[in-house]
Amino acid sequence: MNYMMLIHHDDAALGKANQKELWADYAAFNDALAKAGGRSGVRLKPASAATSVRVRDGKTEIIDGPYADTKEKLAGYFMIDADSDAEAVAWAQRCPSARYGTIEVRPVMDVHQ
Amino acid sequence: MNADEARQTVERIARESYGRLVALLVVRTRDVACAEDFLAEAFAAALEQWPTQGVPANPDGWLVTVAKRRHLDDLRRGQVQMNGEPHLQMLASEIEAAARISEELPDRRLALMFACAHPLIEREARAPLILQTVLGITAKAIASAFLVSPGSMSQRLVRAKAHIKDCAIPFSVPEQNEMPERLNAVLEALYAAYSTAWDEPHDGASELAPEAIWLTRLIAAMLPEEPEAKALLAMMLYAQARRSARRDRAGCYVPIDLQDIALWDRTQIAQAENLLHACNRSGPSGRYQLEAAIQSAHIVRRLSGANCWPAIVSLYDHLVSLTHSPVAVLNRAAALAEVAGPDAALAELSAISKDKRMLGYQPYWATLGHLNLRAGNIEAAREALKIAIGLSTDDAVRQHLRQRLPS
Numbered sequence: 001m002n003y004m005m006l007i008h009h010d011d012a013a014l015g016k017a018n019q020k021e022l023w024a025d026y027a028a029f030n031d032a033l034a035k036a037g038g039r040s041g042v043r044l045k046p047a048s049a050a051t052s053v054r055v056r057d058g059k060t061e062i063i064d065g066p067y068a069d070t071k072e073k074l075a076g077y078f079m080i081d082a083d084s085d086a087e088a089v090a091w092a093q094r095c096p097s098a099r100y101g102t103i104e105v106r107p108v109m110d111v112h113q
Numbered sequence: 114m115n116a117d118e119a120r121q122t123v124e125r126i127a128r129e130s131y132g133r134l135v136a137l138l139v140v141r142t143r144d145v146a147c148a149e150d151f152l153a154e155a156f157a158a159a160l161e162q163w164p165t166q167g168v169p170a171n172p173d174g175w176l177v178t179v180a181k182r183r184h185l186d187d188l189r190r191g192q193v194q195m196n197g198e199p200h201l202q203m204l205a206s207e208i209e210a211a212a213r214i215s216e217e218l219p220d221r222r223l224a225l226m227f228a229c230a231h232p233l234i235e236r237e238a239r240a241p242l243i244l245q246t247v248l249g250i251t252a253k254a255i256a257s258a259f260l261v262s263p264g265s266m267s268q269r270l271v272r273a274k275a276h277i278k279d280c281a282i283p284f285s286v287p288e289q290n291e292m293p294e295r296l297n298a299v300l301e302a303l304y305a306a307y308s309t310a311w312d313e314p315h316d317g318a319s320e321l322a323p324e325a326i327w328l329t330r331l332i333a334a335m336l337p338e339e340p341e342a343k344a345l346l347a348m349m350l351y352a353q354a355r356r357s358a359r360r361d362r363a364g365c366y367v368p369i370d371l372q373d374i375a376l377w378d379r380t381q382i383a384q385a386e387n388l389l390h391a392c393n394r395s396g397p398s399g400r401y402q403l404e405a406a407i408q409s410a411h412i413v414r415r416l417s418g419a420n421c422w423p424a425i426v427s428l429y430d431h432l433v434s435l436t437h438s439p440v441a442v443l444n445r446a447a448a449l450a451e452v453a454g455p456d457a458a459l460a461e462l463s464a465i466s467k468d469k470r471m472l473g474y475q476p477y478w479a480t481l482g483h484l485n486l487r488a489g490n491i492e493a494a495r496e497a498l499k500i501a502i503g504l505s506t507d508d509a510v511r512q513h514l515r516q517r518l519p520s
Contacts, residue, residue, distance in 0.1 A: 025502065025511070032503030036473045086261050090473070093506050 009075035041078035116164035131249025230298035238273040240302035340392035344401035347388040351408040354381035475504035
């Protein structure tokens, strides 16, 4: 099954980490992921750069900032193809961001089912 | 006594005696989920009464009595279906049981473990069920240990408990002919419990390791004819003996060859050696016997300086042919490097390099990295060690690998 692994960061906690070590760990994680057939995803710019848009009763509202104003914010994602939830959770556990935020493990809807 | 102290006492008992109390109650209720419900009511009553009335002299006995009374109330109200005779038997045995709770506890817990290992219960649920009902570990913590979501772990446990009730699985130590299959599941659960405790970064944070050892000791003593029970106990003791040497002061992981042997607990090592000798006398070599023998050889190697590597390789030969596990092949290759050099070991590893299970297995990449480093293949070493770092979840292990990474 395919899983999208949503990375949520606590920017303050992430800022306090040793940056050199963190990004070296990330490079190692991406290598391991690629070896196991995963796809490295995308890294987003900080949530402060976000714009939120919605249409209500035909009127468009445009708001500066992310959709949900939480401490941990969506920061990116990666994809894996795992045989079980356990395997997907193991990959979330290895992701360096799990130490500074939360990885949300979401199975991808299979349209053929 | 103030309310806080009373609450702490209740929490401590819940942590330390939960499994024992469930085991005792389940003899009456024949239903794990039901026993847990009554016990939960008893704990609630304790939280209500102990702060004002004081903690009773025998808190475990108090909780069991209250839980049994709730069960009786239910029976009287007819909520639990049962015919008259067992009901009367139960009343009689209840009176005598109160007097001998302490001597009853060990075998009751054992019986509960074997019931949880019944072949009718789905295989993946057996170890978690034992961990929850006997060791009192929460579904959430078990879910983390087995890397599944708490929701699906809870469902799995609920299903397993319903099965015990619906199939009327008896709470007893099984007959000799049923023993091997059940014993395997029980030992597997205890092994999982001990390994979980081993992976916990903070020493002393958990009672799980001593609990797992205690229960394994109980099984080994009650089933002296079963070499695998003794062997598992030996394995745990070998590991426990080296526990305080496995990290340095900075919390960094220390491999066995660099551990300070002055920190090893010689009493536990001697106990493990005795167990290993005892189980080798009786019967065929099982998986735990081989693994315990390998641990023993590593310890002798460090303590005496003797070259045990050829013996370790041949023990792994047996383990590979017994289990056909890629992990055994991997460990054999690491030992072979000490006898025949890193190139011979790397050649062995090519047999499992296409195994999908190995691609996400941290020790595979760490071993591959170390062997390539020794063989002088710097590029291959760097790649493998980097992947090993990417797969590590323990900061101490990551730190150790970073130091090995060639710059």
